Structure formats: structure tokens, C-alpha cells
Amino acid sequence: MRSAMKNIRNFCIIAHIDHxxxxxxxxxxxxTDTLSERDRKDQVLDNxxxxxxxxxxxxxxxxxxxxxxxGNEYILNLIDTPGHVxxxxxxxxxxxxxxxxxxxxxxxxxxxxxxISNLYMAIDHDLEVIPVLNKMDMASAMPDxxxxxxxxxxxxxxxxxxxxxxxxxxxxxxxxxxxxxxIPPPEGDPEAPLQALIFDxxxxxxxxIIAYFKIVNGTxxxxxxxxxxxxxKQYEADEIGVLKIRQDPRDSMSAxxxxxxxxxIKESREVKVGDTITHLERPCEKEIAGxxxxxxxxxxxxxxxxxxxxxxLRSSMEKLQLNDxxxxxxxxxxxxxxxxxxxxFLGLLHMEIIQERLDREFDMDVITTVPNVSYNxxxxxxxxxxxxxxxxxxxxxxxxxxxxPYIIAQIxxxxxxxxxxxxxxxxxxxxxxNQVYLTSDRVxxxxxxxxxxxxxxxxxxxxxxxxxxxxxxxxxxxxxxxxLVRLDILLNGEMVDALSTLIYRGHxxxxxxxxxxxxxxxxxxxxxxxxxxxxxxxxxxARETVKAVRKDVTAKCYGGDITRKRKLLEKQxxxxxxxxxxxxxxxPQQAFLAVLKMD
Numbered sequence: 001m002r003s004a005m006k007n008i009r010n011f012c013i014i015a016h017i018d019h020x021x022x023x024x025x026x027x028x029x030x031x032t033d034t035l036s037e038r039d040r041k042d043q044v045l046d047n048x049x050x051x052x053x054x055x056x057x058x059x060x061x062x063x064x065x066x067x068x069x070x071g072n073e074y075i076l077n078l079i080d081t082p083g084h085v086x087x088x089x090x091x092x093x094x095x096x097x098x099x100x101x102x103x104x105x106x107x108x109x110x111x112x113x114x115x116i117s118n119l120y121m122a123i124d125h126d127l128e129v130i131p132v133l134n135k136m137d138m139a140s141a142m143p144d145x146x147x148x149x150x151x152x153x154x155x156x157x158x159x160x161x162x163x164x165x166x167x168x169x170x171x172x173x174x175x176x177x178x179x180x181x182x183i184p185p186p187e188g189d190p191e192a193p194l195q196a197l198i199f200d201x202x203x204x205x206x207x208x209i210i211a212y213f214k215i216v217n218g219t220x221x222x223x224x225x226x227x228x229x230x231x232x233k234q235y236e237a238d239e240i241g242v243l244k245i246r247q248d249p250r251d252s253m254s255a256x257x258x259x260x261x262x263x264x265i266k267e268s269r270e271v272k273v274g275d276t277i278t279h280l281e282r283p284c285e286k287e288i289a290g291x292x293x294x295x296x297x298x299x300x301x302x303x304x305x306x307x308x309x310x311x312x313l314r315s316s317m318e319k320l321q322l323n324d325x326x327x328x329x330x331x332x333x334x335x336x337x338x339x340x341x342x343x344x345f346l347g348l349l350h351m352e353i354i355q356e357r358l359d360r361e362f363d364m365d366v367i368t369t370v371p372n373v374s375y376n377x378x379x380x381x382x383x384x385x386x387x388x389x390x391x392x393x394x395x396x397x398x399x400x401x402x403x404x405p406y407i408i409a410q411i412x413x414x415x416x417x418x419x420x421x422x423x424x425x426x427x428x429x430x431x432x433x434n435q436v437y438l439t440s441d442r443v444x445x446x447x448x449x450x451x452x453x454x455x456x457x458x459x460x461x462x463x464x465x466x467x468x469x470x471x472x473x474x475x476x477x478x479x480x481x482x483x484l485v486r487l488d489i490l491l492n493g494e495m496v497d498a499l500s501t502l503i504y505r506g507h508x509x510x511x512x513x514x515x516x517x518x519x520x521x522x523x524x525x526x527x528x529x530x531x532x533x534x535x536x537x538x539x540x541x542a543r544e545t546v547k548a549v550r551k552d553v554t555a556k557c558y559g560g561d562i563t564r565k566r567k568l569l570e571k572q573x574x575x576x577x578x579x580x581x582x583x584x585x586x587x588p589q590q591a592f593l594a595v596l597k598m599d
Contacts, residue, residue, distance in 0.1 A: 006185045008256040010077045010214065012094045014119055015104035016112035016471060020134040024104060024166035025078060031172050032065035032076070062212055062258055064242045069180045076179060077258040095121055097199045097214040097258065100128040100183030102175065107133050107141035110442060111149045112412060112471035119153070128183045129154055130162070132175060137165040145439060188255030193284040194218030196277040203319045209265040212243070213277055217284065219254040229276040229287045235263035296328050296344025298455050299388040300351060301369035301498065303340030309364065310339045316362035317341060320354065327354060332389065334497050337367060342388055348455060369498045373451045376403040376479050390486050390500035396537060403479040405451040411462065413470035415443045420465040428453035429504065448477060487512055490533040513542040520544040
């Protein structure tokens with residue numbers, strides 16, 4: 001058994017978005033003949049349509065390859081990881097299941113912020129890092145400069161860096177050899193009590209929930225009775241196996257293996273990613289460490305367009321949560337939108353992806369409210385509550401102070417854009433911390449910023465200011481006192497709770513005015529005037545009016561006395577007034593989305 005283990009290598013690929021990670025994975029699969037001709041297509045591991053369209057990896061995928069090296073057959077388990085800052089939780093899980101990592105850096109762009117933060121995560125887990133310089137066939141490659149950056153970052157020798165091109169397959173053989181030579185085999189005892197780490201799960205409508213795991217200690221056989229450590233639920237292992245392009249069933253698997261288990265689980269909350277699987281008869285003493293609960297950063301309400309779809313939306317969200325452990329949600333209700341959920345996301349891209357996936361995979365139409373962050377509100381009586389939603393704010397008179405979350409943001413960019421980036425961060429109430437020149441024309445700037453300022457459009461602005469050259473990574477630092485006010489939008493004097501926001505006092509007047517102008521464009525004209533007002537407490541700070549659609553009631557009065565026209569117009573005016581009291585204003589879905597894209 002132990003001899004089989006020394007031929008296993010578990011590794012992941014760490015890279016920034018667009019540095020060629022999925023393409024390199026394709027080449028590795030081709031070189032090891034894991035793909036048949038029929039399965040070949042670009043980015044074979046990005047199996048969601050959404051991933052292909054946007055060119056980003058959203059989910060981590062696991063796949064097993066067999067590689068012959070000097071007469072011995074090795075089993076290589078690749079656990080693919082996403083590259084965007086919003087999906088760093090997926091990356092942490094993949095890293096926990098590996099012993100080594102390929103650090104892929106684009107020779108035309110150099111090291112980006114996201115690569116650095118994922119690399120530190122890998123180094124914290126003591127992974128063996130193999131540096132790969134990708135896209136060497138491009139005319140704009142700068143191998144010498146980028147090699148210097150890699151040497152500075154991980155302290156390896158220049159000759160350790162593999163030059164490769166995932167597009168034409170250059171350097172792929174060398175990468176495979178280095179994986180076998182450098183990455184240590186998994187440690188573990190096949191005879192010990194079973195300990196397996198769940199690092200992912202997917203939902204299958206015929207077979208229930210399929211959990212992906214890595215066995216750390218022990219041996220798992222088909223038909224064994226197993227239990228999940230945290231939930232304490234018991235199951236029979238109906239089918240176990242390894243992950244090729246399709247699932248490949250096996251009778252038994254021992255320490256070091258990565259595979260899947262199907263045991264007819266129906267309830268999504270029974271499978272927690274990061275849980276430990278063990279035997280019922282001879283359980284392990286403690287669970288596998290190194291798994292934290294994910295902390296959502298951005299909160300928004302999701303409501304079904306049709307109130308009858310509430311239960312369908314709940315089950316769709318639960319199935320989605322299986323496949324994306326970083327999504328969290330609790331039920332909430334709103335006067336304007338009915339019943340829905342308050343969801344926690346890792347960032348704005350994550351929120352957008354969840355919305356898209358609900359639409360595509362579950363055919364759910366949802367309305368999303370304005371995203372915000374969670375605030376700590378201290379009342380005059382000394383209690384502290386966490387507020388995720390402007391409507392949950394206590395009365396103004398009972399608030400002592402509000403604290404908002406701050407983050408430390410690291411931005412890496414070309415030095416010519418430093419001025420623009422500084423201006424952007426200072427506009428967003430940022431405090432400058434540090435500036436380091438990585439090379440003569442690449443600089444790392446560190447700012448402390450309120451998270452709420454980043455939620456809206458920070459990333460987009462940063463990209464456009466730096467012509468796409470800046471990369472951005474952040475981590476939560478602390479809570480600080482904030483001067484915030486609650487901005488409400490009133491339509492004909494009635495508050496629309498879904499459009500309320502908590503906002504910095506200095507930005508509130510400008511934001512309220514822009515919001516009224518935007519809503520005026522979007523709300524269709526009715527038979528009566530609609531007043532759109534922005535208010536802070538009882539004080540109205542901006543107003544726009546959507547004019548009524550009028551019928552010309554005086555058309556038949558040509559000539560004659562003006563008083564006849566006046567009488568008809570007065571009569572019309574009374575009718576309009578009555579109509580306004582009973583008429584209600586429908587807010588189109590675009591209005592909610594427009595608030596997000598204010599600029």
C-alpha cells in the first residue's frame with residue numbers, strides 16, 4: 001500500500017487571471033493521454049459556459065492523470081484553482097488538499113497581486129513551489145525581467161524556472177518531470193483510522209450530492225459505513241472512485257488518493273466543505289485542521305421576480321451553495337419586494353456570477369438590491385449589533401456610533417499610472433500606507449480603504465485608469481468609526497426600502513441627486529405626476545418629477561370662452577389627484593441595477 005503512495009503527486013496551479021492556467025492544464029492532460037480525441041476542446045476543465053465566455057475559472061476542478069517516468073507509472077492529481085481575488089476561498093481549499101503547486105507567471109505581464117497572495121497561502125501550507133514562465137512564444141515576452149521578479153519573490157535559482165508556452169506545448173514535458181521529482185508524495189498511513197478531507201461537492205439530480213475528498217489517512221472501501229465528523233450524519237459509501245474526465249469507480253482507495261463518494265445524500269446542509277469523513281466503526285480522533293469558515297464581504301438582497309417562486313429560489317440557492325461553499329444566505333422580507341434572501345458574497349464579481357448561474361442553471365429570475373457591507377452599530381445603551389441592511393438600522397436617536405470595515409489593498413501597477421491610482425484611492429477615502437518599487441517600472445502601492453467604497457465600481461475604475469495594467473488584492477484589517485447616514489428614496493412620499501443605502505455623509509448629497517436623475521429616466525410615465533425624492537431622515541436633499549401623461553381634454557373647445565377650457569382642465573386635475581392616491585408606481589428591474597452602475 002505504502003509503495004503505491006510514493007507514486008502519487010497532488011498539485012495545484014496558482015496563477016493570476018489570463019496567465020494561461022487552463023490552457024496549461026489542457027496540455028498536461030493531452031501529454032498524459034487523459035483526454036481522448038473526442039473530449040478535446042480548449043479549457044477542458046472550465047466546464048461551465050460562464051467560465052468559457054468570461055475566460056475565468058470560477059470553480060476548482062480535480063482530475064487524475066497517469067504519467068510514465070523512467071519505467072514507473074505515477075498518478076498525478078491536478079486540483080485546478082480560480083485566479084480572481086473574489087474566489088480566494090476556492091483556492092484555500094485546493095491548497096489544503098495538495099503537496100505542491102505550479103506557480104504560473106505570464107512572461108508578457110510579470111507577477112500580479114493575486115498571484116502573490118495565493119502564493120503566500122501555498123507557502124503557509126508548506127507546499128513545494130515550481131515556478132513556470134508561460135507565454136514564452138509571444139513577441140512581447142520579457143523573460144529576463146520576469147525571472148528577476150520570480151527570484152525576488154520566492155528566492156529560487158534562475159535555472160529552476162521552467163520556460164514554457166501552454167499554447168504550443170513547449171516545456172510541458174519538463175513540467176511533468178519536475179512534478180514527479182520535486183513534489184513530495186502525500187504522507188499518511190493506509191492502516192490508520194480513516195481521515196478524508198472534503199474539498200468540494202456537486203449536486204447531481206439523479207444521484208444526490210457527490211462529495212470530492214482527499215484521503216489523508218486510512219483506507220476507504222466501497223460499501224463501508226462512514227460518518228461526517230461535523231454533522232455526525234451516517235452514510236453507506238454506495239460508490240467511490242477517482243476523477244478522470246468522467247467519474248471512474250474503484251473498489252477501494254487508500255491514503256494519498258483524491259476521489260469522489262456517492263452515498264445518496266439529499267440534503268445540501270449535510271455536506272460541509274472542509275468536513276472530515278471517517279469510518280463509523282473505527283473513527284479518527286480529531287478532524288483535519290486548516291479549514292476556516294468563509295467570511296462574506298458584500299451583502300445584497302436577492303428576491304424572486306414572482307413572489308410564488310420563493311421556495312424554488314430557496315432550493316436553487318441550496319444547490320448552488322453545494323457547488324460554491326462561499327455563498328451564505330438567510331431569509332428576509334422587504335415591503336417593496338416581498339420575501340427573499342439576504343446573501344453574503346466574497347465580492348462583486350462573485351455576486352454577478354451567482355446571479356448569472358441562478359438564471360442559467362436554475363432558470364430563476366431575481367431582483368438584486370443595492371449591495372452593501374456589514375457595519376457594527378453601537379447603541380447608546382452599549383449594545384453592539386451587526387447591520388447588513390439599511391432597514392435594520394436602529395433609530396437615529398439611539399445610535400452612539402457606527403463602525404465600518406476597512407481593508408488593506410495592495411495594488412501593483414506600472415509606475416506611470418501611480419498618480420492616477422493615488423487620486424482614485426484618496427477620492428475613495430483611502431489612507432496611503434506604503435509604496436515599494438518591485439522593478440524600475442513596476443510599483444506596489446498599499447492603501448487602507450473603507451470596504452464600502454470598493455463595493456461599487458472601484459475595480460472597474462482601477463482597470464480603466466491603468467489601461468488594464470493594475471492588479472489588485474485586499475484583505476480585511478479592522479473596523480473604524482464612520483460618519484454614515486441612511487439615504488432613502490421616496491416615490492410619491494412612500495419609501496422604497498430596496499433602494500435605501502448607508503452612505504458616507506460627504507458623498508450623500510451628490511449620490512442622492514444622481515440617483516433621482518437616474519430613476520427619472522427609468523420610471524415609465526403614468527397618468528399622474530410622480531415625485532422622486534432622496535431623503536436623509538426627514539430632510540429632502542434632492543427631487544425630480546416624472547411628468548404625467550396628459551390627454552388634451554380641451555381639443556374639442558376651439559374658440560369660445562377661456563373659462564370653459566379652465567373648467568375642463570380643473571376637472572382633469574381633480575381626476576389626476578384622485579388617481580394619484582390609488583395608483584401605485586411600478587419600479588422596473590433596471591432601476592435597481594442602474595443604482596449599481598451609477599457612473
